[in-house]
Amino acid sequence: MTQNRQSKRATRSRMAQTGEQYTEARRALLASGGDSGRAGGDPGVTIAWPEDSLGWFTDQAYNLILLAEDEARMMSHATVEPEHLLLATTRRGNVQRLLAGLDHAIHDLILRINGFGEKLELRPRRSPASEAVLRRAVTAATDRGVLGPSTEYLLLAVGEQELPARILGELGITDVQALVDAKYPVTRPPIDPAIVQVRAAQLAVRGQTAPSPGPIPPIFERFTSQARDAVNAGIEHARKLDAPYVEPAHLLYGVLDARTGVVATVRARHSWDLPPAQIAQPSHSRATDIFSDDARRIVAEDVLIIDERLGQSSLTTGHLLVAILESPDEHTGEITRLLPDGREITAAVIDALPGQEEP
Numbered sequence: 001m002t003q004n005r006q007s008k009r010a011t012r013s014r015m016a017q018t019g020e021q022y023t024e025a026r027r028a029l030l031a032s033g034g035d036s037g038r039a040g041g042d043p044g045v046t047i048a049w050p051e052d053s054l055g056w057f058t059d060q061a062y063n064l065i066l067l068a069e070d071e072a073r074m075m076s077h078a079t080v081e082p083e084h085l086l087l088a089t090t091r092r093g094n095v096q097r098l099l100a101g102l103d104h105a106i107h108d109l110i111l112r113i114n115g116f117g118e119k120l121e122l123r124p125r126r127s128p129a130s131e132a133v134l135r136r137a138v139t140a141a142t143d144r145g146v147l148g149p150s151t152e153y154l155l156l157a158v159g160e161q162e163l164p165a166r167i168l169g170e171l172g173i174t175d176v177q178a179l180v181d182a183k184y185p186v187t188r189p190p191i192d193p194a195i196v197q198v199r200a201a202q203l204a205v206r207g208q209t210a211p212s213p214g215p216i217p218p219i220f221e222r223f224t225s226q227a228r229d230a231v232n233a234g235i236e237h238a239r240k241l242d243a244p245y246v247e248p249a250h251l252l253y254g255v256l257d258a259r260t261g262v263v264a265t266v267r268a269r270h271s272w273d274l275p276p277a278q279i280a281q282p283s284h285s286r287a288t289d290i291f292s293d294d295a296r297r298i299v300a301e302d303v304l305i306i307d308e309r310l311g312q313s314s315l316t317t318g319h320l321l322v323a324i325l326e327s328p329d330e331h332t333g334e335i336t337r338l339l340p341d342g343r344e345i346t347a348a349v350i351d352a353l354p355g356q357e358e359p
Contacts, residue, residue, distance in 0.1 A: 048197065048204070049200060050200060050207070051204070053131065054134075054207075056137075056149060057137075058148050060092070061137075061150045061151045061154055062214070063211050063215050064092065066215040067091060067216055068084040068088035069084075071218070072121070072124040073122065073300065074300075075117060076119060077121065078124055079125060081129060081163070082133050082158050083106075083164050083167060085130055085133055085154060086106060086155070086158045086164040087103065087107055087110060089154050090102055091216075094150050094151045095151040095154070095155045098155065098180065107219075113163070113167075119308075120305065133154070134154075134157070136160065137154045141153040142190060145186070145189055147196070152183070155176060155180060213245075215290075215296070217246070217291040217300070218300045224315065224316050225357070225358045226258055226316065226358065227357065230254040230255045230317050231254060231320070233253070233258070235254075237253050238250040238289070239287040243285070244288055245291060247294070247331060248332050252321075252332050252336075253275075255320050255321045256275070256321075257274060260357075261318075262316045262318035262357060263317040263320075263321050264317070266318075266345075266352050269348075270348060273338075275339065294327065298320070298323045299320070299323075302323035302327060307319055318349045318350070318353045318355060321349055322349055325346055
């Protein structure tokens with residue numbers, strides 16, 4: 001009965017669009033077959049997809065789809081594949097709660113299967129398979145009465161792909177739909193295909209504003225433990241100041257204050273004093289732990305550029321410091337003026353690399 005109602009809705013939707021009579025519209029829908037662009041589970045309704053699928057998603061999912069680009073870049077993979085989307089969804093939000101603690105294992109399995117790429121790709125683009133996952137997530141959501149899919153619908157869609165399903169299977173997850181339904185059961189009827197079509201048309205015209213705050217920073221598995229500690233110290237410094245964003249200056253203090261690692265060794269060798277820790281008065285805004293565009297570029301791109309230039313693999317406190325020094329701004333300049341010449345620091349740090357920092 002439900003399927004029959006869906007078919008009638010789909011037929012009426014086509015009649016409204018084409019002016020056809022009911023019999024003609026129904027015959028045309030049945031002849032058109034089925035594909036991943038079908039709406040609401042009905043085999044005869046296609047979505048006129050906007051060029052970019054991001055606008056369909058909640059801010060949570062939108063941020064994590066963007067994070068998948070960082071996941072691919074950190075592995076030097078040329079394209080963003082479904083497995084990168086799987087990994088990104090486990091970092092925060094609804095899927096993180098479903099797959100708690102499995103993100104690092106998924107990361108390691110992707111590298112075990114695919115390895116690191118041979119060349120850094122700064123702007124990995126979503127593959128056709130990943131685009132299909134995004135569209136399938138939309139239809140999975142509309143089947144369950146949700147017009148704005150969050151990450152659990154991405155998980156449903158990505159779980160239908162061969163490599164992500166294999167990875168999840170190795171971690172003991174063989175039925176993604178049952179996992180999602182147990183936590184987020186279906187409580188609404190499917191979205192009317194006509195409503196889905198209207199939403200698609202709206203997105204094709206105006207898209208959707210990127211989430212704010214966002215995008216979230218990458219995860220630092222490729223960083224050494226000392227570099228991760230330095231980044232976390234920078235985040236904590238921003239948090240103490242109630243800074244709405246983590247800025248390069250916060251990261252700089254975190255790196256300079258490192259107790260061990262390349263930068264600590266160079267500081268001790270050259271007897272550089274640590275500048276005063278206060279770089280600004282508290283802003284009295286809510287700290288978000290989101291990185292500013294400049295800070296995010298440093299940790300997500302610049303350190304990788306330096307790493308490739310030097311022919312190394314680990315990302316150390318030294319790479320972080322050089323990346324910050326090579327992209328100075330007003331606040332980092334205030335700090336570095338209290339240190340020796342920036343070129344001298346850079347030369348000393350590069351000379352000390354790769355150092356003995358722990359993975």
